[in-house]
Amino acid sequence: MKKIEAIIKPFKLDEVKDALNDMGIKGMTVTEVKGFGRQKGHVELYRGAEYDIAFLPKVKLEIALSDSLVEKVVSTIQSKANTGKIGDGKIFVYPIEEVIRIRTGEKGEAAI
Amino acid sequence: MKKIEAIIKPFKLDEVKDALNDMGIKGMTVTEVKGFGRQKGHVELYRGAEYDIAFLPKVKLEIALSDSLVEKVVSTIQSKANTGKIGDGKIFVYPIEEVIRIRTGEKGEAAI
Amino acid sequence: MKKIEAIIKPFKLDEVKDALNDMGIKGMTVTEVKGFGRQKGHVELYRGAEYDIAFLPKVKLEIALSDSLVEKVVSTIQSKANTGKIGDGKIFVYPIEEVIRIRTGEKGEAAI
Amino acid sequence: MRRIFTITVLLMMILCFSVYAEEKPAETPAVPAPSVTTAAPAATPETPAPLKIDTGDTAWLLVSSAFVMFMSLPGLALFYGGIAKRKDILNTLGMTFSAYAIVSVLWVVYGYTFAFNGNIAGLIGNGEKIMLAGIGINSISDAAKTIPEIVFVMFQCTFAAITVALVSGSFIERMRFSAWVLFSILWFTFSYVPVAHWVWGGGILGAMGALDFAGGTVVHINAGIAALVGCIILGKRKEATLVPNNLPLVITGAGMLWFGWFGFNGGSALASNGLGGMAFINTNIAAALGALAWMFTEWLYSKKPTLLGLASGAVAGLVVITPAAGFVNITGATVMGILAGIIPFFAVAVLKHKLKYDDSLDVFGIHGVGGIVGAILTGVFADPAINEAGKGLLYGNPGQLMTQIIAVAITIVYVAVVTGIIFMVIKAIVGLRVDPEEEITGLDESQHGERAYN
Amino acid sequence: MRRIFTITVLLMMILCFSVYAEEKPAETPAVPAPSVTTAAPAATPETPAPLKIDTGDTAWLLVSSAFVMFMSLPGLALFYGGIAKRKDILNTLGMTFSAYAIVSVLWVVYGYTFAFNGNIAGLIGNGEKIMLAGIGINSISDAAKTIPEIVFVMFQCTFAAITVALVSGSFIERMRFSAWVLFSILWFTFSYVPVAHWVWGGGILGAMGALDFAGGTVVHINAGIAALVGCIILGKRKEATLVPNNLPLVITGAGMLWFGWFGFNGGSALASNGLGGMAFINTNIAAALGALAWMFTEWLYSKKPTLLGLASGAVAGLVVITPAAGFVNITGATVMGILAGIIPFFAVAVLKHKLKYDDSLDVFGIHGVGGIVGAILTGVFADPAINEAGKGLLYGNPGQLMTQIIAVAITIVYVAVVTGIIFMVIKAIVGLRVDPEEEITGLDESQHGERAYN
Amino acid sequence: MRRIFTITVLLMMILCFSVYAEEKPAETPAVPAPSVTTAAPAATPETPAPLKIDTGDTAWLLVSSAFVMFMSLPGLALFYGGIAKRKDILNTLGMTFSAYAIVSVLWVVYGYTFAFNGNIAGLIGNGEKIMLAGIGINSISDAAKTIPEIVFVMFQCTFAAITVALVSGSFIERMRFSAWVLFSILWFTFSYVPVAHWVWGGGILGAMGALDFAGGTVVHINAGIAALVGCIILGKRKEATLVPNNLPLVITGAGMLWFGWFGFNGGSALASNGLGGMAFINTNIAAALGALAWMFTEWLYSKKPTLLGLASGAVAGLVVITPAAGFVNITGATVMGILAGIIPFFAVAVLKHKLKYDDSLDVFGIHGVGGIVGAILTGVFADPAINEAGKGLLYGNPGQLMTQIIAVAITIVYVAVVTGIIFMVIKAIVGLRVDPEEEITGLDESQHGERAYN
Numbered sequence A, B, C: 001m002k003k004i005e006a007i008i009k010p011f012k013l014d015e016v017k018d019a020l021n022d023m024g025i026k027g028m029t030v031t032e033v034k035g036f037g038r039q040k041g042h043v044e045l046y047r048g049a050e051y052d053i054a055f056l057p058k059v060k061l062e063i064a065l066s067d068s069l070v071e072k073v074v075s076t077i078q079s080k081a082n083t084g085k086i087g088d089g090k091i092f093v094y095p096i097e098e099v100i101r102i103r104t105g106e107k108g109e110a111a112i
Numbered sequence D, E, F: 001m002r003r004i005f006t007i008t009v010l011l012m013m014i015l016c017f018s019v020y021a022e023e024k025p026a027e028t029p030a031v032p033a034p035s036v037t038t039a040a041p042a043a044t045p046e047t048p049a050p051l052k053i054d055t056g057d058t059a060w061l062l063v064s065s066a067f068v069m070f071m072s073l074p075g076l077a078l079f080y081g082g083i084a085k086r087k088d089i090l091n092t093l094g095m096t097f098s099a100y101a102i103v104s105v106l107w108v109v110y111g112y113t114f115a116f117n118g119n120i121a122g123l124i125g126n127g128e129k130i131m132l133a134g135i136g137i138n139s140i141s142d143a144a145k146t147i148p149e150i151v152f153v154m155f156q157c158t159f160a161a162i163t164v165a166l167v168s169g170s171f172i173e174r175m176r177f178s179a180w181v182l183f184s185i186l187w188f189t190f191s192y193v194p195v196a197h198w199v200w201g202g203g204i205l206g207a208m209g210a211l212d213f214a215g216g217t218v219v220h221i222n223a224g225i226a227a228l229v230g231c232i233i234l235g236k237r238k239e240a241t242l243v244p245n246n247l248p249l250v251i252t253g254a255g256m257l258w259f260g261w262f263g264f265n266g267g268s269a270l271a272s273n274g275l276g277g278m279a280f281i282n283t284n285i286a287a288a289l290g291a292l293a294w295m296f297t298e299w300l301y302s303k304k305p306t307l308l309g310l311a312s313g314a315v316a317g318l319v320v321i322t323p324a325a326g327f328v329n330i331t332g333a334t335v336m337g338i339l340a341g342i343i344p345f346f347a348v349a350v351l352k353h354k355l356k357y358d359d360s361l362d363v364f365g366i367h368g369v370g371g372i373v374g375a376i377l378t379g380v381f382a383d384p385a386i387n388e389a390g391k392g393l394l395y396g397n398p399g400q401l402m403t404q405i406i407a408v409a410i411t412i413v414y415v416a417v418v419t420g421i422i423f424m425v426i427k428a429i430v431g432l433r434v435d436p437e438e439e440i441t442g443l444d445e446s447q448h449g450e451r452a453y454n
């Protein structure tokens, strides 16, 4: 099993979620994060003084899934979250050793 | 060493934390997340128009620990966070390659 | 490739970020988290009744990077986030299997 | 669904009744004058009889009515809502909002007439002015001889409304919203209206000489006792902790209450004069000293001066001075303000935890205890130089203190019994508490389908 | 840059013009008295002629002016801002804030004189009192015979300001800030000022006998129609959903609106008397019933009573009673309040979705529809026993109903046309909408470079 | 602990002293009349001598007192608290709250009498009315001939309180709470009371003819200079940045300040008349133009019109018009309003960064600079047609401008010295700043043990 972690632009969340849902991904976990990267932050001006806001709001999606689905999910996210503009974000793939469903105690792929 | 990541219902946090504490787990990190899964979200109604709130508030627990403790911790979380109702959440186990305690520079199990 | 995850004190964020930036780290993702560890939380008193606030505000930094940089980054974070006081936090190193840049579809080290 | 139905039918009945009542020709212009004991008329001896509307007095009472309304919405709503948990703030706001709205209607329909018009056996008014029948724009009530009666009706309306809303603080984070709606209707009818009549409308307590300038008994003891009885019957919350979700809103609400209270107490002079000014400055100093005394007590007792403490102390000071504002001099107000910051603090920080009732927002500790302290001290400090209608222990009239204590005792017993019965009735009709799971998820979602912050 | 330039030039011109105007000696002390139809003067028959300043009436009007100002800032700003999305709240607050500021200036410069001074062909006032020329501290206007004219100017100023601010609710989350600044200037000038003149300043609608106590037509229909026309021309938002970012602020704003409305309606009696008191209590009961009726309708129709519903219903009740507050009796207010909670609810929950226009905060549904309902029902319920200036259908005068309908119709047509033209002009000068990406990121960042919460 | 002790002892002493003072029989009913230069009495020439309470004037002053109280709580508290950092908002709110409470007590105990009763060598009043000794409900002061003295005491109390609270904005995010409590007591006593006496209580500045309608010198220069001196002594914050944690609350606070300022300036006419109305509308237009001018300046200078700018400009406009509100005509107010949006902007955006002092919330830039601009321009624009008590440069009296400048200079020097000394004393007793770590963690936790949002 793998975990896919995608950092995307917040306004793309619904689109990505819907696309994943359509292809049968039954679950995911979402976190509000702040991103720092090539995309430059903006400047806020309070009473004439500039403040650099280096961090931009992003959304992190985490999806645990079986190895066979990884490629399809990655390409779906990549196509849906893509705006072609800098700051679109990244997808990371990690190994998972075990998954347990709390409600039932099921393990492995059955738990996803 | 492993990292255990558990997505649980928010109101179960204190119970799980206390149980882990009692069994000697000295540290953990908690993040507020939003979950999407089999458990359906709710509908909010503003001025007669329905809005589907697909994402439900969940809490993510992250615990780095030595391999020997994994089984015990997983089963503790599973029993404490369990309500038997859909949406109880998942536990994921990941490999960790290294742990460093910032304060002292200690590494490995000593750092946990 | 690896992912470095560091849990640090919030007021150290800017310092750490700037140091990493200076050494050429081009991106990172930051999450507000709550930590539980050896550092004790504080007590809040409302109308004479005490409430233990067990969880302390921390900041989680996530950085994907090539294996060769790990050591340097870890030691930079460790030295910058260090105050010598309990609660300075931890650094975790995880394996990453794949990285994709959403905007371009680049993979691997090119995507970081 | 059954619940909504019950409520709707109740309201409909009230409205039909009232419209029917309005049809009756207003053939009784000469209403038997209730012998009010409010200080105001006595305090302006220069205006003896002519019953002429004074524009200045009217302006002050119009403003005071608006101020007291503002105390409920948004004042009290924010004060309570900010202390509630994040998942329950909307429900808490909704309790005050709905109470204000419901009482605003019922007061006009039948509250005013049964509280202030006529006097049946010292116990209740009569129904002649149901739906304000017979009150024209130039009518003047004997209770307030220089302002239009319609303004007096409105001013009193805001008192009734906030009293009901005050009670809600004790029930939050577990009571069904439908139960609260029913409670508002029933408790207003059977507790507020009679007690207001007894003290201010010509009823028994006023007749026996009990002093209550702006509502220590009618408003605060009334609400505080109902809160205590109610929260005991309701039972403890699953999470009986106090974790304010938004303290800046609490401070905002406290400031608004303080501001509005100038109309509450100052307006209770029913005239724009020195007595109103005296009540105003007494109110200000008691609130200030309540806040400081609470803050210092807390600083000594639990190490840190909290903002919630400052706000709570200010409200306690306002409560304690309420019955006394137009009777005591500035020294009296000073002493009362200091005690207001100390006695309720211990009621809330010590007594409550000893007795183990779960009064979510300390309505009993602050309003009940504060109201009792205020009512009794009014019997001690009332200075006839300020208001000839009141002469306390310190000015050679120990009997006044006795009268105060008796009036307080009667009110406590009556309110406790009535509130108990009302809770039983509500339990039978719609049930009192939300499901345990709904309680843990928060009442905002289960009762209203909304979230406070998005 | 071009935009800022345009705006600056416009404002400069206005200011220069006004300063020039001020130089002229105020040689016309005897201003031709506009024959206002506001009820107030008629309602105080005891003060026939002497044009003497009454301190009580003045106090009430000073306070009422402050109250109506408070309705805009922070009242309406919070009510609107709290319902906006998290990323657009500041822009929403800024629209009300800037509108209030801009109108405050323009009203003094030329608004007052063209609305209230003199009468050219029933259509507009004259320019004699540009920059308040000739108004001293002891001047009295015929429109308000017991208060200083300067106070009347100020009171009316707050009405003009809030009317413009009201419109903004329909345009939020997509309109350029510079476009809004321009809109405020133009729409105030070409829509508010003329309509105010027609109804209150001696113009055609007042002359034909249309009743509008406190602004059903001048304020609410005016704003509501502009909102509808404007939002259709602007087009739909990218995310045309309503996700209130901060409901406690919405409740706070609603409470402040309710509070301030006592000055809005009660102050429109232009005196501190029983008529003011009547308008006050009518306002309170209509708001209360609007809130309750909306809540119960929603409870039946969509299962849960929301806080946004309570607040929306209260505002709807306030809107509906506005034209009627000083004309109807309490029964009239009761019926109007109940309808206010039902008709706008369906306008907002059903009609809007059928017609598919994107009125972000339902300005048309609540103010437009509510204003029309109120104006028409005033023609039904106006009770000459309350105010001899108004006699409705129920009191044997069906013609009044006709008059009301005609006045409403004329206003709707005029405002719709003028608003359409103004939008075309703005589109040509600075453009109407922000870029789509800016819209998605939120207007707070793109228009103001700020974030609401840090 | 030592700190608390010191403070408690101080307060106790004050209270004991006051109670002692109260025991003395009030044998001096005929107080030597202070020859106030406030415009009000002169402005109502129709009421020459009789010293009779007018209900309308009284109503307006009661309301104005409430309004000015509202400016502190919650107005200023929110304006300041919202701009503070998220971890320091409660402490910021607490500084205003505690200052209001402390001054409310001290004003009654000794502030009023030393500021307004009698006159010792033009420098200070006498102690006759300590604890309001001798003031009954029918007493009238020569300073305000148509309202009860008790109302005048209350009105002035709110001015004293907000002045102290204003200073706090410069010290936030680093000052110990106990140091602030001490500062409030000492600075009120040694800076506010004397300066108020000099200008309004019959002291030297009033005697030499300095004009200050509602507190440009007494309130704003006083607070602004104390803020500057204090923040220099305190030193810079660790994080000397301005990151408003909650801008909607800032806007709310600004709106409340604007609203309350109508009582501040309008009430300073001390009567409900045309002068009050003039002060009211001048206040409104200056605030509006201050907001717009700041917004446009910012739009040109730093590319975007911010909401913080709109709010800051409005406050600056209010500050600048304060000394002039009842002296200038609408053209004067227009010019002053525009300058208010420009001069303080550059003081804050440029000067501050050049001089490198860390005035957290720009109290000096807005109140100090604005107050000086206002005081001086009052000497330019005072129009005897508005108020015969004031005749400025433009109306042929260049001497007035000199007088204004001298009065400003004297005040600046005095306040700077006294504030410096007070800071030294506080440093010796409890220390000025929190520990660096506490500062970084936030003062809410270290000083109050609370968090704003949960």
Ligand SMILES: Nc1ncnc2c1ncn2[C@@H]1O[C@H](COP(=O)(O)OP(=O)(O)O)[C@@H](O)[C@H]1O
Binding pocket: A007, A034, A035, A036, A037, A038, A039, A040, A056, A058, A085, A086, A087, A088, A089, A090, C026, C027, C028, C029, C030, C062, C063, C064, C065, C101, C102, C103, C112
């Ligand atoms: N090395 C990294 N480790 C973790 N997160 C990263 C890294 N680089 C970028 N990110 C995340 O991806 C987001 C987008 O990256 P950025 O460099 O701005 O644009 P792009 O992905 O188009 O190259 C960042 O805001 C950050 O959250």
Ligand SMILES: Nc1ncnc2c1ncn2[C@@H]1O[C@H](COP(=O)(O)OP(=O)(O)O)[C@@H](O)[C@H]1O
Binding pocket: A026, A027, A028, A029, A030, A062, A063, A064, A065, A101, A102, A103, A112, B007, B034, B035, B036, B037, B038, B039, B040, B056, B058, B085, B086, B087, B088, B089, B090
């Ligand atoms: N594949 C997944 N990857 C990551 N998180 C998941 C995944 N599936 C579920 N979750 C998380 O677990 C939570 C509970 O899952 P859900 O399917 O609703 O119920 P259950 O765990 O009882 O089957 C979700 O809200 C989500 O946060």
Ligand SMILES: Nc1ncnc2c1ncn2[C@@H]1O[C@H](COP(=O)(O)OP(=O)(O)O)[C@@H](O)[C@H]1O
Binding pocket: B026, B027, B028, B029, B030, B062, B063, B064, B065, B101, B102, B103, B112, C007, C034, C035, C036, C037, C038, C039, C040, C056, C058, C085, C086, C087, C088, C089, C090
């Ligand atoms: N086993 C763990 N797993 C995950 N996070 C941990 C663990 N132990 C500590 N942490 C995180 O590190 C933070 C600091 O740890 P703490 O024990 O308080 O101090 P120190 O790092 O100085 O030993 C905690 O607040 C928590 O967020």
